[in-house]
Structures are given as C-alpha cells and as structure tokens.
Amino acid sequence: MSDIKTITEALINFRNERDWEQFHNPKDLALAINVEAGELLELYLWKNAAEANKEKIKEELADVFAYAFLLADKYQFDVKEIILEKIQKNAAKYPVEKAKGTAKKYNEL
Numbered sequence: 001m002s003d004i005k006t007i008t009e010a011l012i013n014f015r016n017e018r019d020w021e022q023f024h025n026p027k028d029l030a031l032a033i034n035v036e037a038g039e040l041l042e043l044y045l046w047k048n049a050a051e052a053n054k055e056k057i058k059e060e061l062a063d064v065f066a067y068a069f070l071l072a073d074k075y076q077f078d079v080k081e082i083i084l085e086k087i088q089k090n091a092a093k094y095p096v097e098k099a100k101g102t103a104k105k106y107n108e109l
Contacts, residue, residue, distance in 0.1 A: 002080070004069070004079045004080055007065075007069060008069050008070075008072075008073050008079075011066055011069055011070055011073075012070075012073065015070070024070055024074070025074075026071060026074050026075070029067050029070050029071040029074065030071060032063075032067040033064055033067045033068055033071065036060055036063040036064045036067060037064050039060045039063070040057065040060035040061060040063075040064060043056050043057055043060065093106040094106055094109070095109075
C-alpha cells in the first residue's frame with residue numbers, strides 16, 4: 001500500500017470515528033485548507049523566516065496536507081497522479097532554458 005493511501009485511510013478512519021464526514025463537503029474542506037494555510041502564514045508574520053517555530057510549522061503544514069488529502073479523496077483523485085500531472089504542465093509553462101534562476105511568471109518569460 002502506498003504511503004499516500006495509508007495516510008488517507010488514517011485520516012478517513014479518524015474522521016469517521018468522530019462522525020465528522022457530515023462536515024467534510026468539498027467546499028468546507030477547501031475553506032479549511034485556506035484557514036490552515038493562513039495559520040501557517042501567521043507563524044511567519046512580523047519575523048524573519050528563521051525565527052518561526054518549526055514545531056508549529058510542522059503542525060500547521062500537517063493540517064494543510066490533511067485537508068488537501070481529504071478533498072482529493074472526495075473527488076477520487078490520485079494524489080501522486082495529480083501532482084505528477086501538474087509538474088508536467090508546469091514544465092511546459094516554465095522550460096528550464098527560460099525559467100532557470102528567475103521567479104517570473106510563465107507569461108513574463
């Protein structure tokens with residue numbers, strides 16, 4: 001069994017034991033990702049990146065991943081597949097010879 005499948009099943013078991021699936025519709029999962037991403041950003045607010053608490057970063061990042069995995073499961077997306085597909089799309093938009101070493105958006109290369 002893949003690591004992603006193991007993680008997703010653990011998340012689903014945790015959710016189902018608490019009867020929380022009723023709250024986990026796609027819209028609310030997407031909102032939860034945004035809320036948790038905001039909490040992750042807050043850890044960096046008004047400080048140098050090196051000053052952010054790594055343990056809290058780990059916790060908030062785990063929350064972002066958890067909701068993202070649950071949202072992917074709602075749509076029966078294969079997480080590995082959709083990420084690899086996105087990397088291929090980005091490779092076409094950001095060819096190495098144009099994008100290497102620059103943070104410009106693809107339409108500015």
